[in-house]
Amino acid sequence: MNFVVLQFPASNCDQDAVHAARLLGHSARLLWHKENTLKDADAVIVPGGFSYGDYLRCGAIARFSPVMRAVTEFAANGGMVLGICNGFQVLTEAGLLPGALIRNRSLQFRCEHVHVKTVTADSPFTNQAAAGRLLRLPIAHGEGCYFADDDTLARLRTNHQVLWQYATADGAITDDANPNGALENIAGICNESRNVAGLMPHPERACESVLGSEDGRLIFESMIHAHARRAGARAA
Amino acid sequence: MNMKAKIIITPKKAVLDPQGKTVSNALEHMGYEGIMAVHVGKYLEIDLAGTDKVVARQRMAEACSRFLSNPVIEDYRLEIE
Numbered sequence: 001m002n003f004v005v006l007q008f009p010a011s012n013c014d015q016d017a018v019h020a021a022r023l024l025g026h027s028a029r030l031l032w033h034k035e036n037t038l039k040d041a042d043a044v045i046v047p048g049g050f051s052y053g054d055y056l057r058c059g060a061i062a063r064f065s066p067v068m069r070a071v072t073e074f075a076a077n078g079g080m081v082l083g084i085c086n087g088f089q090v091l092t093e094a095g096l097l098p099g100a101l102i103r104n105r106s107l108q109f110r111c112e113h114v115h116v117k118t119v120t121a122d123s124p125f126t127n128q129a130a131a132g133r134l135l136r137l138p139i140a141h142g143e144g145c146y147f148a149d150d151d152t153l154a155r156l157r158t159n160h161q162v163l164w165q166y167a168t169a170d171g172a173i174t175d176d177a178n179p180n181g182a183l184e185n186i187a188g189i190c191n192e193s194r195n196v197a198g199l200m201p202h203p204e205r206a207c208e209s210v211l212g213s214e215d216g217r218l219i220f221e222s223m224i225h226a227h228a229r230r231a232g233a234r235a236a
Numbered sequence: 237m238n239m240k241a242k243i244i245i246t247p248k249k250a251v252l253d254p255q256g257k258t259v260s261n262a263l264e265h266m267g268y269e270g271i272m273a274v275h276v277g278k279y280l281e282i283d284l285a286g287t288d289k290v291v292a293r294q295r296m297a298e299a300c301s302r303f304l305s306n307p308v309i310e311d312y313r314l315e316i317e
Contacts, residue, residue, distance in 0.1 A: 104254070
């Protein structure tokens with residue numbers, strides 16, 4: 001499976017994402033934001049960082065990069081796209097995911113390990129984790145407070161688009177477990193067609209025990225599984 | 237003659253504004269009474285060539301809703317001078 005990891009000026013988790021994909025035995029390459037085509041991509045990762053210095057708003061400038069037109073088309077054709085941290089912000093700015101990420105409630109940059117609860121296994125990003133499965137993942141962001149208006153939130157709930165929620169170590173969804181003030185403890189969501197997802201925590205930094213957690217693997221393994229299933233369906 | 241677009245971007249009322257809240261608290265601590273609420277936003281000045289204010293307003297309004305502000309979380313006010 002070919003992962004393509006986008007690279008904007010000031011992306012800084014791009015190499016980590018490539019490393020994680022290769023660690024899992026798959027190919028991954030970086031793609032500069034001025035490129036117009038994704039070529040052989042089976043999945044796109046929009047990585048973390050501070051694209052364009054977070055000027056104006058996080059992700060606001062990156063989303064007009066030439067490569068994002070290709071990503072939008074790829075997503076419209078059902079391609080898997082995962083936005084991590086700044087990548088999540090880019091995808092909301094691009095309108096590929098609903099809502100927005102705003103300044104943390106505490107006004108602090110939060111850099112720590114948190115627990116997130118897998119809300120549903122019904123997505124290409126969670127199919128290897130049963131609903132309720134807790135993942136211990138690092139976060140590192142100042143603007144990760146998920147916001148959406150009431151109608152959008154209701155739609156997210158109805159369509160089961162919330163994939164991960166911040167939780168305590170024993171799985172309770174509490175205000176104390178919420179590191180940034182995100183509405184309904186939302187750590188990550190997917191679009192209505194379920195092929196585009198974004199989350200604030202960093203699964204790519206949690207794929208080997210030396211980094212303190214291997215739980216991030218489940219997200220990449222889910223994508224790999226979804227791709228294999230899709231390729232199998234095409235061959236049949 | 238050139239024109240200037242003046243754009244004020246503020247968080248929507250429904251959106252949590254921790255910066256505004258913190259500034260509001262600080263003002264109260266400093267003894268400024270009667271502070272009801274503070275909203276922290278952004279101000280942009282854009283120098284424009286030409287004199288057609290109607291066209292300039294149209295183009296800048298489009299830029300505001302597509303790029304300069306995020307309609308999910310922000311409102312904007314636009315003046316052309």
